[in-house]
Amino acid sequence: MAEIARRTTDKNNRVMFLIHRKEVLDQAVATFKNQGVNSNLLIAGMVQTLTRKIDKLPEPQLILVDEAHHVLAKSYQRILNKFPNAIVLLFTATPIRTGKRQLDEIADDIIVGQSISKLTKKGFLAPFDYYSIDDIDTQKLKKNSTGDYTNASMDEAVSRKIYGHIVSNYQRLAKNKQAVVYTYSVESAKRIADAFNKTHISAVEVDGTTEDKIRDKYVKQFRDKKIKVLVNVNLFTEGVDLPDVDCVIMARPTKSLALYLQFSMRCLNPRENKKAIIIDHVANWKTFGLPDSDRDWKQAIITTDKNKRKSNNNEPIFAITQCDFCFAVVKASEVKNSKCPICGNPIKVHTAVQQTDDELKLINDRKRLINEILADKVMQNVANKSVKELHTMKELQAYAKLHKYKRGWVFYQAKMKGLIKRK
Incomplete structure (x- = not known):
């Protein structure tokens, strides 16, 4: 410009x-x-x-x-x-808007720049590893007039246990890295910052009500690496220069592709030998794919006819899969010899990820889970514990069942805790 x-x-x-x-x-x-x-x-x-x-x-x-x-x-x-x-x-960088109206109402044409994957290969963006630990009940999410989710529904959908999970997974996947957390409300931001500080990881909460002087002070302290984690509500999305962010943590579900890309790309400023870490606690990847997935931007800027419903054929489909062991989300093309490119454990490749309406199944699963909890004393004992408070294989198995984690999670955690001897 x-x-x-x-x-x-x-x-x-x-x-x-x-x-x-x-x-x-x-x-x-x-x-x-x-x-x-x-x-x-x-x-x-x-x-x-x-x-x-x-x-x-x-x-x-x-x-x-x-x-x-x-x-x-x-x-x-x-x-x-x-x-x-x-x-x-x-x-x-994100020409699509949430809602019906798109940029074709004002623009004569779109000139599409180079893709995220090409910019990464040329060194203009940092490569990244993407992990997702699903701590959200998507059936509770409700949209507002702008097309994104309401704060009230996000508060109901996001488990309160997410705050402890955010800290433990940061320590596991991105320990000591400068991180920015994106969340949906001032209350949730303060809870997350408190959770970090209680484990002696320096964190501050910043939102739209934070005075400019205080916000500027926190940003400077973050740049000077006196603060490890910035927890924010709708602030550090567009334009603000935070060059040393190496990790992004998403605790805010969204229906906006623009917001998703702004969240995830905050940590992609390049630096020699840098590998960014993206941790998605709300499964945004299931809606949008990975940040560097291919997108048809020319189609994206076309306003949807209000009188026509989009067919399922227009829903995004991404050839990506998730590892049951380390929770990495990777492109199917990166999987070689049926092994996860991140941790090396076996991984199943699914041809596509597409959202489906499985509300009845979820309701039945929830009823079954409640009955199991009532009948299982071990599950009752772990219900309010964090991962670091689990010390036996039975506790790990009960915790995984309670949170709908896959078998690989139990195996991985057991190895990390020394419950399984390494060869």
């Missing part, structure tokens, strides 16, 4: 740059300056500010919009409609 802006101002044409977050604005202005953009011909500001000053702004010949999946909002539209003769370029 800065180079396009420089070439535009070199020809004495005026440029307007729109963004909706101050942190991104400050970074952009600094980049434009370093690139040699003529500041006298540049109007750069937050859309919330410029929309109030629209009648006083000089007419630009070029408008650059960052994070442009927001561009259908009234504030953006007010500015664009004021300058109908300007060329408008929309930039976004």
